Amino acid sequence: MPLDQSFIGRSWPPTEPYLVGREKIREFARAIGATDAEYHDPEAARAIGYADVVAPPTFPVVITMTSSRQIIDDPALGLDYSRVVHGDQKFAYTRPVVAGDALVCVNSVDDITSRGGHDFLTTRTEVSTAEGEPVVTVWSKLVQRGEH
Amino acid sequence: MSDELEPQTFRITRADLVRYAGASGDFNFIHWSDRVAQSVGLPGVIAHGMFTMALVGRAVTAWAGAPDAVVEYSVRFSRPVPVPDTDEGTEVVVTGTVKGTTDEGHTKLALTATCQGEKVLSMATATIRKR
Numbered sequence: 001m002p003l004d005q006s007f008i009g010r011s012w013p014p015t016e017p018y019l020v021g022r023e024k025i026r027e028f029a030r031a032i033g034a035t036d037a038e039y040h041d042p043e044a045a046r047a048i049g050y051a052d053v054v055a056p057p058t059f060p061v062v063i064t065m066t067s068s069r070q071i072i073d074d075p076a077l078g079l080d081y082s083r084v085v086h087g088d089q090k091f092a093y094t095r096p097v098v099a100g101d102a103l104v105c106v107n108s109v110d111d112i113t114s115r116g117g118h119d120f121l122t123t124r125t126e127v128s129t130a131e132g133e134p135v136v137t138v139w140s141k142l143v144q145r146g147e148h
Numbered sequence: 149m150s151d152e153l154e155p156q157t158f159r160i161t162r163a164d165l166v167r168y169a170g171a172s173g174d175f176n177f178i179h180w181s182d183r184v185a186q187s188v189g190l191p192g193v194i195a196h197g198m199f200t201m202a203l204v205g206r207a208v209t210a211w212a213g214a215p216d217a218v219v220e221y222s223v224r225f226s227r228p229v230p231v232p233d234t235d236e237g238t239e240v241v242v243t244g245t246v247k248g249t250t251d252e253g254h255t256k257l258a259l260t261a262t263c264q265g266e267k268v269l270s271m272a273t274a275t276i277r278k279r
Contacts, residue, residue: 031171090222
């Protein structure tokens with residue numbers, strides 16, 4: 001069944017703040033093999049102007065993947081997650097995520113298309129601090145493969 | 149700063165995928181169960197696309213010389229990265245080339261990532277802040 005086109009342009013209410021932990025950033029950096037001191041050592045991060053350790057560029061997905069379940073778990077959308085593969089991913093940063101940030105996500109559906117029996121869902125997540133300071137915008141395109 | 153990212157090889161094993169699943173919270177079965185991966189038409193367990201994107205990101209920030217220099221980063225996952233259950237796992241080779249300067253004076257990089265000689269990313273670009 002195709003995805004519900006009426007979801008295009010819809011936005012969801014802001015999520016509860018996600019508190020970014022220093023140990024979570026360190027754990028993520030270790031998992032991707034990133035040894036930069038600024039990811040692990042608060043002193044090194046302070047030396048380049050941040051209050052605490054900074055997160056690697058793809059870290060925001062830890063937060064947005066969970067928050068976007070607001071969209072993909074809605075039965076009305078009609079997405080069968082067992083047939084979903086990741087198509088595209090894009091980040092546009094105002095600044096890096098820093099330990100101690102309390103981050104709020106606002107999810108939207110930018111586009112839904114169909115081509116060659118596959119359905120494409122583009123979501124956008126505006127990530128900002130609880131005070132409203134923009135941090136990063138994250139786009140994901142999910143591909144729901146056709147049933148054969 | 150050189151105009152090329154020297155080719156960099158990243159080894160990926162099943163243990164890396166387990167560690168990344170835990171750290172990222174992405175526990176999709178296709179990243180740890182051959183049985184489930186094969187049932188959806190994959191050759192076997194594949195790496196998280198976001199893990200590959202993170203490795204390429206390491207090459208980018210290393211080239212930029214700063215962990216906070218990336219202004220924009222975007223990829224298309226064009227082909228899966230199968231990771232066999234062996235000590236060697238598989239390898240992803242990352243390269244990049246400077247493609248010019250934006251109106252704001254940022255540097256645009258075009259990136260490639262290949263596994264077994266096949267491109268696993270397409271339209272992969274990063275924009276690096278002027279220093």
